[in-house]
Amino acid sequence: xxxxxxxxxxxxxKRMIRxxxxxxxxxxxxxxPFASREMPMPYGWGTGGVQVxxxxxxxxxxxxxxxxxxxxxxxAVSIRRFFERTAQIAVTTATADATVIQTRHRIPEEPxxxxxxxVYQVPIPEPLRFLEPRxxxxxxxxxxxxxxxxxxxxxxxxxxxxxxxxAYAYPVKVADxxxxxxxxxxxxxxxxxxxxxxxxxxAGREQRIYAxxxxxxxxxxxxxxxxxxxxxxDHPCGLxxxxxxxxDEVIVDDAGxxxxxxxxxxxxxxxxxDGHRGSDNKEDAA
Amino acid sequence: MTPLxxxxxxxxxxxxxxxxxxxSFDLFPGEVMGIVGESGSGKSTLLNSMAGHVVPDAGQVIFxxxxxxxxxxxxxxxxxxxxxxxxxxxxxxxHARDGLRMGVSAGGNVGERLxxxxxxxYGAIRASAIDWLDRVEIRADxxxxxxxxxxxxxxxxxxxxxxLVTGPRLVFMDEPTGGLDVSVQxxxxxxxRGLVRDMGLSAIIVTHDLAVVRLLADRLMVMKGGxxxxxxxxxxxxxxxxxxxxxxxxxxxLQV
Amino acid sequence: xxxxxxxGERAIDNAHAWLAEERRGDLAVPELTTAQIxxxxxxxxxxxxxxGSLYDPDLAALAIKQARGDLIEAIFLxxxxxxxxxxxxxxxxxxxxxMACDRRISATFKDLPGGQVLGPTFxxxxxxxxxxxxxxxxxxxxxxxxxxxxxxxxxxSFLNSEGLIAQETCDGTPASDLTRAPLELPAARALRLxxxxxxxxxxxxxxxxxxxxxxxxxxxxxGELRIGTVPVEMEIPELGISIEIGEITLTECETVxxxxxSKTEPAQFTRGYGLVFGQTERKAISMxxxxxxLRWEELGEDDQGAPAQxxxxxxxxxxxxxxxxxxxxxxxxxxxxxxxxxxxxRKLRRDATGQGAE
Numbered sequence: 001x002x003x004x005x006x007x008x009x010x011x012x013x014k015r016m017i018r019x020x021x022x023x024x025x026x027x028x029x030x031x032x033p034f035a036s037r038e039m040p041m042p043y044g045w046g047t048g049g050v051q052v053x054x055x056x057x058x059x060x061x062x063x064x065x066x067x068x069x070x071x072x073x074x075x076a077v078s079i080r081r082f083f084e085r086t087a088q089i090a091v092t093t094a095t096a097d098a099t100v101i102q103t104r105h106r107i108p109e110e111p112x113x114x115x116x117x118x119v120y121q122v123p124i125p126e127p128l129r130f131l132e133p134r135x136x137x138x139x140x141x142x143x144x145x146x147x148x149x150x151x152x153x154x155x156x157x158x159x160x161x162x163x164x165x166x167a168y169a170y171p172v173k174v175a176d177x178x179x180x181x182x183x184x185x186x187x188x189x190x191x192x193x194x195x196x197x198x199x200x201x202x203a204g205r206e207q208r209i210y211a212x213x214x215x216x217x218x219x220x221x222x223x224x225x226x227x228x229x230x231x232x233x234d235h236p237c238g239l240x241x242x243x244x245x246x247x248d249e250v251i252v253d254d255a256g257x258x259x260x261x262x263x264x265x266x267x268x269x270x271x272x273x274d275g276h277r278g279s280d281n282k283e284d285a286a
Numbered sequence: 287m288t289p290l291x292x293x294x295x296x297x298x299x300x301x302x303x304x305x306x307x308x309x310s311f312d313l314f315p316g317e318v319m320g321i322v323g324e325s326g327s328g329k330s331t332l333l334n335s336m337a338g339h340v341v342p343d344a345g346q347v348i349f350x351x352x353x354x355x356x357x358x359x360x361x362x363x364x365x366x367x368x369x370x371x372x373x374x375x376x377x378x379x380x381h382a383r384d385g386l387r388m389g390v391s392a393g394g395n396v397g398e399r400l401x402x403x404x405x406x407x408y409g410a411i412r413a414s415a416i417d418w419l420d421r422v423e424i425r426a427d428x429x430x431x432x433x434x435x436x437x438x439x440x441x442x443x444x445x446x447x448x449x450l451v452t453g454p455r456l457v458f459m460d461e462p463t464g465g466l467d468v469s470v471q472x473x474x475x476x477x478x479r480g481l482v483r484d485m486g487l488s489a490i491i492v493t494h495d496l497a498v499v500r501l502l503a504d505r506l507m508v509m510k511g512g513x514x515x516x517x518x519x520x521x522x523x524x525x526x527x528x529x530x531x532x533x534x535x536x537x538x539x540l541q542v
Numbered sequence: 543x544x545x546x547x548x549x550g551e552r553a554i555d556n557a558h559a560w561l562a563e564e565r566r567g568d569l570a571v572p573e574l575t576t577a578q579i580x581x582x583x584x585x586x587x588x589x590x591x592x593x594g595s596l597y598d599p600d601l602a603a604l605a606i607k608q609a610r611g612d613l614i615e616a617i618f619l620x621x622x623x624x625x626x627x628x629x630x631x632x633x634x635x636x637x638x639x640x641m642a643c644d645r646r647i648s649a650t651f652k653d654l655p656g657g658q659v660l661g662p663t664f665x666x667x668x669x670x671x672x673x674x675x676x677x678x679x680x681x682x683x684x685x686x687x688x689x690x691x692x693x694x695x696x697x698x699s700f701l702n703s704e705g706l707i708a709q710e711t712c713d714g715t716p717a718s719d720l721t722r723a724p725l726e727l728p729a730a731r732a733l734r735l736x737x738x739x740x741x742x743x744x745x746x747x748x749x750x751x752x753x754x755x756x757x758x759x760x761x762x763x764x765g766e767l768r769i770g771t772v773p774v775e776m777e778i779p780e781l782g783i784s785i786e787i788g789e790i791t792l793t794e795c796e797t798v799x800x801x802x803x804s805k806t807e808p809a810q811f812t813r814g815y816g817l818v819f820g821q822t823e824r825k826a827i828s829m830x831x832x833x834x835x836l837r838w839e840e841l842g843e844d845d846q847g848a849p850a851q852x853x854x855x856x857x858x859x860x861x862x863x864x865x866x867x868x869x870x871x872x873x874x875x876x877x878x879x880x881x882x883x884x885x886x887x888r889k890l891r892r893d894a895t896g897q898g899a900e
Binding site: 143144146147148149151152155156158159160223224225226 | 364365368369372387390391393394397398399401402403406407408409411412429430
């Protein structure tokens, strides 16, 4: 791939994307339209995140790519390789060592710090999309801060199920102004969105970029008497014993036996290196 | 006293066809104005032009806003107009489907305007919804049902509740009893009359049915071919019509 | 003892190796060359160029080979390649009136200047599988006759001169480039046409068919269908003149549609337009019908609620690369979100049946 520019995109395209990013940072939560390019991976597979990463990466950066919280899932591998080949930057699986982290569907458990950038892959950027399919109408609703319909949806959930029935891509109000879709992260991750790092959101197919500067106020929508709860499975991690990390449920035998393990593989591995052990990991069962 | 609404020279044409022409009147707080005429008289055009659903070709629609007094709504920005239509104004459509979210429960329909202006307590919103359903004579146990399961009369009453929950000062109604059974109409009119009186609402009601205006309207405008041909107190106009067309209208009502 | 699955990198490498083997197929069979694809699968090449938005038959042939014949996969390869190409500028608008037509027909007139020229068409073939083709064989030369070099006038010019058809006027505003600016609605006609010409042939065909069956029917007649080569010219600022940089094959379809009139305008026919790279008839005709359907608003017609009239629906769903990308992305792991749904459903069921925590 030596014929390609650093990180694949040409400089004009990067400039265009950076301008969109700057607009997004200036208006937290506002979806900035951008001319998404066709990338070598399919739309829907992270082209928005890849374009944003390509626009912000510098040769000195260290990149981490995760999907479902893991570095080794196939699409994360594929994207990480893409940047290794086109940008020749250092890559890592350690959250603390990364300067740019591209993620699909999770926020790392370890708090991010000033100087890091978290790039989210976003399939559908419009939080109102499934309530109002017309783009022309949702644009107006955002412009006029008409979010009554969003709360109607939450009301309906409670009246039908007794609870708000949104488990992921849980809508948030950002800097007291825009309602935003945080991408399909589990609602457990929502509170992490008030962080010290910059957060960038790329939706390639839908051609939108949005952003959160550090320490932006992010509030998950709820009712006073049905407050938002960042819930997860009520188990510790079977491998490292962590009580506070989001867990994957793994089926381990034909009888349907189950085990819960940290979805964030780096976090879990780090804890095990530090000597923590979960109940499924005690004694060597080699 | 400042009129709540001042309409001046309102005109709307569709190509060569005249929708409404040079209509002017004042409406005071607590007044109900009826606009009658046959199909094609221009009454719906007039209503839609006042309410901002269509853009008139000429004229002013001056509303006495709470914060800054009389303002020409035609000169307002879209955000201001949309805010107005969610708070101080209400519009009851002829077909309830046009004024309701059919995929949302009755409670959600009534609560939407409250949520749109910042209500954030589920229990309180639900209590308001139950209260309003009661006021429009819908049983509380229907609160979680969708309007698709309601009769036509119930849908219309739900639409009214949805519109009145934020206490608007001016209600536009387009043939509110159209398409309903006679007995259902009577019940609806009774309800409307009570609400208008209790809430001190002003209303502009378009209808082809003289019984509706007789019951609800203080004043009346008769339209024909886009022009206002007669106007006055309801009882006066109906009991002693001056214009030939009004006489025709009045005399053609079946006396049952 | 559960050990987390690792080895994603190796799995991907092995998958690619197997793919390469499958692509080659039986080694006893001669390998397909891109020249063969270019020459003998020209219509596939045309589709890839049209929907890839890149006119290069050799590259399209290579893409088809690499994609093992999956045309949407081939289009994807071309689109991704196109992204990386530097842009020098724009050509002048091509003059299809100067086209050297291989094929030129009109359904609206029996005969007309330039004649009805069938060209190399499938139209009147009998769709009987020809087993001689499986045996390979030489093809006898087709009969020839000298070509009349005079340019063939557009049928529309005859209708235009009588004032029977609505004029197309150019107001000089430059068209924006769909591949350089995000699609926003309402979209101008030029942008809609760009989206349609690179849109999925099957989708646009289905939309066109729906109009014929009554979903916003617009009574289309094929005023003219012409296929042939046109020169491409570009202005070179340094030289101060325009030069011809090449020649491409285009298919152009102009439809004559439902006439409209109003109190102020007498009745006139209206138009639909399709223009596609290569000999790509089905697409060009479909495009013209859908173009016309999307013009309902500017022509003062009613919104019948038909899918082909809904610009947002048509333009947002006609791009097969976006469509297949998003469709196929559901194969990616979604277990984190699924896990949160599992938790929610379990909780709701617990609450509903009053059971304790499991």
